Amino acid sequence: MATNTQDSTHLPLQETIVHSNKTARAIELMVLSLLVFILVYRVVCFKDQDQYLPWLLAFLCESWFTFIWTLCVCIKWNQCITKTYPDRLLKRVSESEFPSIDIFVTTADPILEPSIITMNTVLSLLAIECPVDKLALYLSDDGCSPLTFYSFVETTKFAKLWVPFCKKYNIQVRAPFRYFNSQSSPLESESLEFQQEWKSLKKEYGELCKKIDLAAQRPFLCDHDTDFGVFCGVHRLDHPSIIKVISENKEGTPSDLPHVIYISREKSPKHQHHYKAGAMNVLTRVSGVMTNAPLMLNVDCDMYANNPQVFLHAMCMVFGFKDEDNCAFFPISSSFL
Numbered sequence: 001m002a003t004n005t006q007d008s009t010h011l012p013l014q015e016t017i018v019h020s021n022k023t024a025r026a027i028e029l030m031v032l033s034l035l036v037f038i039l040v041y042r043v044v045c046f047k048d049q050d051q052y053l054p055w056l057l058a059f060l061c062e063s064w065f066t067f068i069w070t071l072c073v074c075i076k077w078n079q080c081i082t083k084t085y086p087d088r089l090l091k092r093v094s095e096s097e098f099p100s101i102d103i104f105v106t107t108a109d110p111i112l113e114p115s116i117i118t119m120n121t122v123l124s125l126l127a128i129e130c131p132v133d134k135l136a137l138y139l140s141d142d143g144c145s146p147l148t149f150y151s152f153v154e155t156t157k158f159a160k161l162w163v164p165f166c167k168k169y170n171i172q173v174r175a176p177f178r179y180f181n182s183q184s185s186p187l188e189s190e191s192l193e194f195q196q197e198w199k200s201l202k203k204e205y206g207e208l209c210k211k212i213d214l215a216a217q218r219p220f221l222c223d224h225d226t227d228f229g230v231f232c233g234v235h236r237l238d239h240p241s242i243i244k245v246i247s248e249n250k251e252g253t254p255s256d257l258p259h260v261i262y263i264s265r266e267k268s269p270k271h272q273h274h275y276k277a278g279a280m281n282v283l284t285r286v287s288g289v290m291t292n293a294p295l296m297l298n299v300d301c302d303m304y305a306n307n308p309q310v311f312l313h314a315m316c317m318v319f320g321f322k323d324e325d326n327c328a329f330f331p332i333s334s335s336f337l
C-alpha cells in the first residue's frame with residue numbers, strides 16, 4: 001500500500017499492549033507449589049497407609065486437578081490486547097488506494113436462521129465505513145429458498161434508505177434490530193430533521209419486518225414470469241445454481257450501495273455438499289469471476305457488525321507489519337451476547 005505522508009508511516013497500525021499481572025502470577029505460582037507439595041506428600045506417605053485404595057484415588061484426583069489447573073494458568077499467563085488505529089490507516093492510504101473487499105454472508109435455512117436476523121447482518125455490512133466502490137456483498141443461500149431471496153431483494157430496497165441515514169448521522173450500531181431496540185424514540189436533543197428521519201426509518205424497518213413475516217407464513221406462488229420462477233419446484237438438495245445480481249453500482253457512486261449478489265450453489269444428491277466449507281468454495285469461485293477482490297470477509301448469518309469501522313480495524317491487523325505478505329487468514333474477534 002502506498003503512503004501519503006512521511007510522519008504517519010512511522011506510526012504502527014496496531015500495537016500489542018501487555019497487561020502486567022505480576023501479583024496474579026505470584027499467587028498462581030504459590031498455589032501450584034502447594035498442589036505439587038500435596039502430590040509429593042501422597043507419594044512419600046503411600047507405604048504408611050493401612051488402606052491403599054482411598055489414598056490412591058485421592059492421589060489420582062489431585063493429579064488430574066493439578067493438571068487442569070496448570071493448563072488454566074498457562075492460558076492466563078501472558079495477557080495482552082491488540083489495539084488498532086484506523087485513523088493512522090486513513091492518513092496513510094487514500095480512498096482510491098483502498099483494496100477492494102468481497103463480503104460473504106452464508107445462510108442455510110430461513111426458519112432455523114430467521115431471515116430477519118440474516119438481513120440485519122446484511123444491512124450492518126452494507127452500511128460499513130469503507131469506500132462503496134470497493135465493496136461487494138454476496139449472500140450464499142444453502143436453503144435455496146424463495147423466502148431468503150425475497151427478503152434479500154426487499155432488504156436491498158430498504159438499505160437504500162438505511163445506509164445514507166447511518167452515514168449522515170454517524171450511527172454506531174448499524175443493524176436496525178439492535179439500533180431501534182436500544183432506542184425506543186429519537187433523542188429530544190437531536191435536530192428536528194433527525195427526529196423526522198428516525199421516525200420514518202423506524203416505520204420503514206417495521207414494514208420490512210412485516211413483509212418478511214407475512215412471506216414466511218404463506219407458500220410462494222410458482223410464477224415463471226417473475227424473478228422467483230427459478231425457484232419453482234426446486235428441492236434444496238437438488239437444483240442447478242442460481243446467481244442473481246440484485247444491485248450493481250456500475251459507476252461506483254459513493255451515495256449508492258455496494259454490489260449486492262445472491263447465490264444458491266448447485267446441489268445434487270450424488271455429490272457431498274460439504275456444508276459451509278462447500279458454500280465458501282463456491283463463493284470464492286463466483287466472486288473471483290465477478291469482482292475478484294484481494295480481500296475477503298466471511299461472516300455467519302447471525303454475526304452483524306457492531307462497529308462501522310470494523311473493516312478499518314481489520315485492515316490494521318492485516319497490513320503494516322513486516323510479515324504481512326505471508327499472512328492470509330485473520331479471525332476477527334467476536335463478542336457473544
Ligand SMILES: O=c1ccn([C@@H]2O[C@H](COP(=O)(O)OP(=O)(O)O[C@H]3O[C@H](CO)[C@@H](O)[C@H](O)[C@H]3O)[C@@H](O)[C@H]2O)c(=O)[nH]1
Binds near residue numbers: 279301302
Ligand atoms: O450447509 C450449510 C451449513 C451451514 N452454513 C452456514 O455456516 C454458518 C455457521 O453454521 P452454524 O451451524 O451456525 O455453526 P456455528 O457453530 O454457530 O458456527 C461456528 O462454527 C462453524 C463450524 O465450525 C464455523 O463455520 C462458524 O464460523 C462458527 O461461528 C452459518 O452462517 C450457516 O448458515 C451453510 O452455509 N451451509
Ligand SMILES: [Mn+2]
Binds near residue numbers: 300302
Ligand atoms: Mn451459528
